[in-house]
Amino acid sequence: MATRTSRFLLGMVLLLTIALLLLGQSLWQQSRRDQTSSQFAITVTQTVLTNATAEPLIGNAHPDLLAEIDRNGLQGYVTYIVRQLGELQSLEAISGGSSGSWLPFSGQPATASYRISLQFAEQPATAELSLEQLNGNWLIRQFRIAADLLYE
DSSP: OHHHHHHHHHHHHHHHHHHHHHHHHHHHHHHHHHHHHHHHHHHHHHHHHHHTOOHHHHHTBOHHHHHHSOHHHHHHHHHHHHHHHOSEEEEEEEEEEEEOOSSTTOSOOOEEEEEEEEEESSOEEEEEEEEEEETTEEEEEEEEEEOGGGGO
8 A cells, every 4th residue: 555655646746747847848938939029029120210121021021921011012111110200219118928839849839919119209109010930930920110190
């Protein structure tokens, strides 16, 4: 009887250890996903709006974004934003995060969504980005700048 109880307890400890290791790995993956996706969103937004070029968008665009608007359309959009709002002064704050499967190799792509508060020469604005991770790379599904001056 004592041997049976010992095996049961050993099995339970082993299962608990495996569960804790999987949880720890999942939390680490989520933290890393948040870190890489938010840094990507900041870098692309800052580069696009500081240099008034859509190349970072085009080079990192998800196929769905390119199906919606072509290269010339993206460049025209960026040019319009900078012409209307003036020079990008600063990125003020970022909010949002990423989500993905807790199980390794689930087959589901990770996604992320961010809102970045921006200060332009003419007025504040908000960048809204939706991202999807494919083959280890973050791709831009949506890039939109919201500001009152753009819709007057």
